[in-house]
Amino acid sequence: MEGGIRAWKGMVAHGPPESGMAYFSPAANAEEIVGLAWSLEEGSRLFYQGVSEHFSDDPEAGKMFEGLVSAEKNHEKHLLETYETLTGTQPDFVGLRERFQDSLSGAVMEGGIKVKEALDWAKDKGVAESLELAMAMEVNAYDLYIKMSRAVEDKQAQEIFKKLSAEEQVHLEKLAWLLERRV
Amino acid sequence: MGVLDYFKSIPTMSADEARKFLAGKNPDEYNLVDVRQPMEYEGDHLPGANLIPMAELKDRIKEIDPDKPTVVY
Structure with missing residues (x-):
């Protein structure tokens, strides 16, 4: 690539x-990956939910972040559908929560950032800065993802990560479009 | 690799062409290689790029699938 x-x-x-x-062991199976990835999506959803509440006096921004909350919910739904399609079963969330108590609390969002820390940072920031984060x-x-x-050995887990990365790509395009509108 | 391979011209892409190329493809369809140093990679890198510093290329060449197009930076 030139330059x-x-x-x-x-x-x-x-x-x-x-x-x-x-965060994800290369030897993890599809169920563990779905459980952990779902938890990260949940963390992101909580972040967007919290940010939308920061903009109660800016209806357009509030609506924008509520839209991102919905996108994360859809992401979680697609993740479970992918798992069910691949394995023919549903993840055992109760068992997963017992095994990964620290990771599955929804306290961490995508990118490994703690939701509380991100919300504290974002509380006095504008729309563009929150979107940039x-x-x-x-x-x-x-x-x-x-x-x-590339790193996981389990074929089903590989498929789940491919699906996750494809969804992130779409999500990023949407965020870039929103950021362009607000800057 | 023969001597003549050293004389092959390698097509280059502008950053804009690379962006369009990567945006329209699944990450499985290409090799994206960052040949800089680990510290530079840590600072910023293209999403999904495989870090293979220039000095390690010869030893890690098998990580690049010759059947796929490769973008290097």
């Missing part, structure tokens, strides 16, 4: 190659 990354005007991810990968979080999740699809 290297300095010429690149698109989105970039941050962190070392293994960033976020410790959302994009940074989603682009790191996109980066992670692509790398995990």
